[in-house]
Amino acid sequence: MSAELLRVEGLQAWYGATQVLHGLDFDVAAGSVTALLGANGAGKTTTLRALCGMVKTRGAVAYDGRRIDGCATEDIVRLGIAHVPDGRGTFLDLTTEENLRLGGITRGGKRALGPDMERMYGYFPRLKERRAQQAGTLSGGEQQMLAIARALMLKPRLLLLDEPSFGLAPKVVAGIFEILRAINRDEGVAILLVEQNAAMALELADHAYLVETGRIAIRGEAARLRNDEAVRRSYLGY
Amino acid sequence: MDTFLAQFLSGLATGGIYASLALALVMVHQATRLVNFAQGELAMFSTYIAWSLVQAGLPYWPAFALTLAISFAAGIAIDRIVLRPVRGSSALPMVVVFIGLLVILNSVAGWIYSYTVRPFPSPFPSEPLFGQHYISSHDLGAIGVTLAMLVAIYAFFRFTPLGLAMRAAAQNPESARLVGIRVGWMRALGWGLACAIGAAAGMMVAPIVFLDPNMMSGVLLYAFAAALIGGIDNPFGAVFGGFFVGVLENLLGAYVIGQELKLTVALAVIIAVLVVKPSGLFGRTLVRRV
Numbered sequence: 001m002s003a004e005l006l007r008v009e010g011l012q013a014w015y016g017a018t019q020v021l022h023g024l025d026f027d028v029a030a031g032s033v034t035a036l037l038g039a040n041g042a043g044k045t046t047t048l049r050a051l052c053g054m055v056k057t058r059g060a061v062a063y064d065g066r067r068i069d070g071c072a073t074e075d076i077v078r079l080g081i082a083h084v085p086d087g088r089g090t091f092l093d094l095t096t097e098e099n100l101r102l103g104g105i106t107r108g109g110k111r112a113l114g115p116d117m118e119r120m121y122g123y124f125p126r127l128k129e130r131r132a133q134q135a136g137t138l139s140g141g142e143q144q145m146l147a148i149a150r151a152l153m154l155k156p157r158l159l160l161l162d163e164p165s166f167g168l169a170p171k172v173v174a175g176i177f178e179i180l181r182a183i184n185r186d187e188g189v190a191i192l193l194v195e196q197n198a199a200m201a202l203e204l205a206d207h208a209y210l211v212e213t214g215r216i217a218i219r220g221e222a223a224r225l226r227n228d229e230a231v232r233r234s235y236l237g238y
Numbered sequence: 239m240d241t242f243l244a245q246f247l248s249g250l251a252t253g254g255i256y257a258s259l260a261l262a263l264v265m266v267h268q269a270t271r272l273v274n275f276a277q278g279e280l281a282m283f284s285t286y287i288a289w290s291l292v293q294a295g296l297p298y299w300p301a302f303a304l305t306l307a308i309s310f311a312a313g314i315a316i317d318r319i320v321l322r323p324v325r326g327s328s329a330l331p332m333v334v335v336f337i338g339l340l341v342i343l344n345s346v347a348g349w350i351y352s353y354t355v356r357p358f359p360s361p362f363p364s365e366p367l368f369g370q371h372y373i374s375s376h377d378l379g380a381i382g383v384t385l386a387m388l389v390a391i392y393a394f395f396r397f398t399p400l401g402l403a404m405r406a407a408a409q410n411p412e413s414a415r416l417v418g419i420r421v422g423w424m425r426a427l428g429w430g431l432a433c434a435i436g437a438a439a440g441m442m443v444a445p446i447v448f449l450d451p452n453m454m455s456g457v458l459l460y461a462f463a464a465a466l467i468g469g470i471d472n473p474f475g476a477v478f479g480g481f482f483v484g485v486l487e488n489l490l491g492a493y494v495i496g497q498e499l500k501l502t503v504a505l506a507v508i509i510a511v512l513v514v515k516p517s518g519l520f521g522r523t524l525v526r527r528v
Contacts, residue, residue: 052416077418089413091406101399102406106418109399154417 005030005158005190006051011059013043013050020046022214023059028158028207033184033191035201035222037235038211044194045086047211048160051192052076052083063158078106082151083160090143090150092136096127099135099146103153113153120149123179141172148176152183158190159183165197173197177204198235202226210235244372245492246485251377252446252460253484254384258439259454259461260468260476261391262432267470268408269428270321272332276339277436278458282451283343284309284437285444286351289358298361302441306434313433317426325425347451358444380442387438388477391431395473404428456501460487463507469518478520483507 006028013021021043028034036044050057053073061069068076077083082103091099100120104113121128124145130138135146144164151159164180165173177200184191184204195201202208202222210218210231218231225231259277266274274280284305291301320339324331362379395401407414407424414421440454447453464483468475483504491500511518 054412054415073415074418074420077416083416085413085416089410089416091410091413093409094402094405098402101402102414102417102419105399105403105406150417 003030004028005064006192007060007062008051009060009062011047011050011057011061013046013055013057015046015055020055020214021050021057024211024214024216026209026216026219028190028192030157031184031188031190032206033180033193033204035193035195035198035205035208036211037195037198037201037208037225037231038217039235040196042211043214044211045162046214048083048085048162048192048194051160052081077154080154080157081160082154082156082158084147084151084162084164086162088143088147090135090138090147092134094135095132096135096138096146097131099150100127100153103150104155107153107155116153116155120152123183124149141168141176144168144172144176145179148180148183152187152189156189158192161191161193163194163196165195165200173200180204198231202236240372241492242489245488247373248377249485249488250481251373251380251484252443252488253464253481254381255439255443255457255480256460256464256484257477257480258384258387258435258442259457260464260480261388261473262436262439263461263465264468264470264473264476265428265432265435267465269425270325270332272329272336273462273465273470274432275333275336275458276343277432278454278461279340279343279347280309280313280433281436281440281457282454283347284312284433285358285440285449285453286347288437288441289351289356289444289449292359298359302361302438305437305441309437310430310434313430314426316433317429321429322422344451351451353451355448355450358441358449360445376445383438383442387435391435391473400427456504459501459504459508460484463504463511465518466508466511467518469520472518472520475518475520479518 004027008024008026011021011024012019024047036047038044046055049055051061053071053076057069059069060067063079063081068079091102100117101110101113104116107113126142127145127149130142135143138146148164164176180191181204183189193201193205202225205222208220208222208225209216210225218225218228259281262277263273266277287308288301288305291304292298296304320335321332324335360376362375365375395405403419404424404427407419407421408428411421443457444453447457460483461480464479465476467479467482468477487500487503490503491497
């Protein structure tokens with residue numbers, strides 16, 4: 001359980017000439033939930049994008065003991081890292097079902113994916129009702145469910161989640177976090193979660209890192225961070 | 239009434255050819271958001287390849303199939319070699335590459351094959367089929383080939399995983415990469431398909447307009463008009479637009495403006511669409527909730 005699935009050392013990243021990440025070190029244990037917390041603009045989204053080779057980076061990223069920094073995004077994904085990006089990355093003109101099929105497209109056609117699709121509909125019954133509907137017409141919460149289900153269709157060992165709570169009503173967010181917990185438990189998939197909603201994230205996570213202006217400021221077990229004075233005042237708001 | 243029907247059907251036949259080339263334009267547009275000005279010259283060059291194969295003694299249909307395969311491979315090669323280096327930059331370098339391709343292909347065709355106008359064989363019998371006299375066998379055959387191709391393309395995009403991956407790559411390249419799709423290769427495939435479709439259009443139109451390096455310039459203009467009528471992002475619209483422009487051009491040519499001014503129909507349609515409804519008749523009206 002505690003074997004490292006992802007190990008990041010000295011990760012730096014740039015947007016054009018602007019350096020956004022200044023040397024991050026963190027790791028994600030197999031099957032665990034790890035949270036990256038921090039304010040807007042701290043570099044959380046960039047960290048996820050850097051892991052998937054979507055921005056210019058320097059530093060070492062090892063997945064399952066194998067260096068993946070410098071690899072093409074599609075090759076990294078094919079190793080079993082699924083990424084629900086900022087803005088969810090839904091194929092808006094395609095149907096719900098086509099979106100799900102795309103999630104598993106590297107694993108085969110309709111027949112091979114059938115059972116997995118049914119499993120996703122088990123987690124998210126709403127998606128089944130909407131299977132033939134154009135994804136752009138789904139509600140925000142449904143689109144977030146679709147994004148998570150699409151990512152899981154890859155059968156990943158690591159799921160990168162960028163702000164699953166963004167723009168959603170608290171009740172919807174609670175439901176989604178509940179399902180994430182079940183997915184982590186039942187599918188054995190490790191989750192690296194980026195969140196502004198620190199309270200929700202710390203409740204789900206085993207470990208957490210606090211990112212401030214492109215650096216790791218605080219690290220530790222989620223339970224410990226929940227009680228950390230500074231974290232509580234700045235990010236939990238009590 | 240008989241003449242009218244004959245004109246209408248012959249319009250459908252040329253319309254099918256415009257529809258094919260318009261479909262090729264739409265396919266490249268979906269991958270690049272740009273109009274490929276060289277699409278007509280690519281089709282012309284493919285038709286010369288077919289002509290060479292037939293001259294070398296190959297029967298028509300094997301030559302047809304081989305030409306499609308060569309054009310498909312050439313389309314992929316052009317994308318990987320010529321377009322990949324300028325991709326991601328602004329639109330202008332890509333447009334310059336398109337125009338460069340147009341000029342080069344035209345000149346190379348003239349250099350190899352000379353600018354002499356040549357007849358191109360039709361695979362269909364010279365007397366009308368089924369004893370009727372409304373439509374020539376070639377026109378009927380061209381409609382058949384067009385429709386068969388359209389059905390095949392539709393089935394490919396609608397029912398195969400590769401077709402789905404290509405649609406995803408065209409629509410949202412970043413998300414496509416995040417599900418593991420090799421977006422660059424999907425674009426190259428799109429180019430290959432567009433070139434193969436164009437090749438079929440060239441081989442169907444050549445018996446009518448005859449073979450010379452400038453044979454496609456008029457056809458391309460009609461295809462632009464067709465693609466614009468249908469909405470440049472809509473394959474079905476492009477096909478409808480193709481048939482519509484073909485029939486319109488033929489009827490106007492026969493009854494209203496005469497054969498010499500037919501090409502102005504295309505220009506008039508292009509301008510009218512751009513002024514009145516730039517998104518075309520079937521331009522996408524996507525419902526989106528935020």
